[in-house]
Amino acid sequence: MTYELIQVETxxxxxxxTLNRPDALNxxxxxxxxELGEAAQxxxxxxxxxxxxxxxxxxxxxxxxxxxxxxxxxxxxVFAEDFITDDWEVLAKLRTPVVAAVSGFALGGGCEVAMxxxxxxxxxxxxxxxxxIKLGTIPGAGGTQRLTRAVGKAKAxxxxxxxxxxxxxxxxxxxxxxxxxxxxxxxxEAMKTAGAIAGMSLPIAQRCKExxxxxxxxxxxxxxxxxxxxxxxxxxxxxxxxxxxxxxxxRKPDWQHR
Ligand code: HXC
Numbered sequence: 643m644t645y646e647l648i649q650v651e652t653x654x655x656x657x658x659x660t661l662n663r664p665d666a667l668n669x670x671x672x673x674x675x676x677e678l679g680e681a682a683q684x685x686x687x688x689x690x691x692x693x694x695x696x697x698x699x700x701x702x703x704x705x706x707x708x709x710x711x712x713x714x715x716x717x718x719x720v721f722a723e724d725f726i727t728d729d730w731e732v733l734a735k736l737r738t739p740v741v742a743a744v745s746g747f748a749l750g751g752g753c754e755v756a757m758x759x760x761x762x763x764x765x766x767x768x769x770x771x772x773x774x775i776k777l778g779t780i781p782g783a784g785g786t787q788r789l790t791r792a793v794g795k796a797k798a799x800x801x802x803x804x805x806x807x808x809x810x811x812x813x814x815x816x817x818x819x820x821x822x823x824x825x826x827x828x829x830x831e832a833m834k835t836a837g838a839i840a841g842m843s844l845p846i847a848q849r850c851k852e853x854x855x856x857x858x859x860x861x862x863x864x865x866x867x868x869x870x871x872x873x874x875x876x877x878x879x880x881x882x883x884x885x886x887x888x889x890x891x892x893r894k895p896d897w898q899h900r
Pocket of ligand 1: 669706749751
């Protein structure tokens with residue numbers, strides 16, 4: 643498959659998707675979002691890929707949905723298309739763990755795409771925000787929901803209602819990003835994390851990610867019950883036996899991904 647607005651490459655068991663629309667600071671038009679969704683789904687279905695890394699360019703991860711493409715849409719159109727199309731939500735539904743490496747602007751839909759990933763690693767130049775209110779609209783790809791779950795009501799309200807940007811340090815303090823690294827080291831550091839995840843047993847990492855995500859969907863009791871049953875299910879895998887045997891015999895596990 644050839645893509646125009648993203649780059650797709652594989653490094654060991656990591657599938658790397660790079661947003662590549664530099665003239666528009668990676669503004670997310672329909673084509674870019676479709677390409678991102680297709681390529682992400684292909685990696686998700688590939689048993690040789692243990693982690694997906696989504697990244698952009700130095701100046702911008704993505705400066706939001708494409709305002710030029712959006713500006714003349716009517717209410718009838720957005721309702722009929724159910725705009726934000728399902729393409730946008732693909733990243734949030736993948737089973738393979740997804741890491742976002744964010745440098746520069748992650749605004750509006752760009753911040754929302756980063757938040758659909760399982761964890762965000764930020765370069766120290768990163769700037770996050772939901773500036774839609776300045777355009778006379780509101781976030782439409784999960785911003786009001788995922789940002790609020792990540793940073794709590796007070797800061798989410800402030801960011802969504804003022805449209806101001808938050809730098810990488812503040813985003814880390816607020817719990818939006820897992821770690822901040824010097825911008826120059828972002829790709830190397832993000833690849834280290836993605837590589838570490840890809841080095842685990844994929845079916846176990848899939849179970850682990852699903853269990854963490856359940857925390858955002860349900861009550862504590864139900865979440866703990868889900869976790870326990872999922873924990874039990876790891877005992878049906880080859881790799882659970884292998885991991886514990888390897889520990890006891892002081893050797894590296896040889897994951898079979900089953
Ligand atoms: C379309 C965009 C764009 C966007 C930047 N560009 N962001 N085009 N949609 N979201 C284009 C500019 O028009 C310009 O193209 C080129 O990229 C470079 O941008 P500049 O503005 O010249 O760069 P700079 O002065 O460095 O400012 C960077 C910036 C600013 C602060 C990020 O571009 C900006 O405020 N962008 C919009 C951010 C935003 O409001 N995002 C939310 C979008 S709404 P030309 O051709 O003019 O040189 C949204 C809704 C999500 O995301 C809902 C779900 C879809």
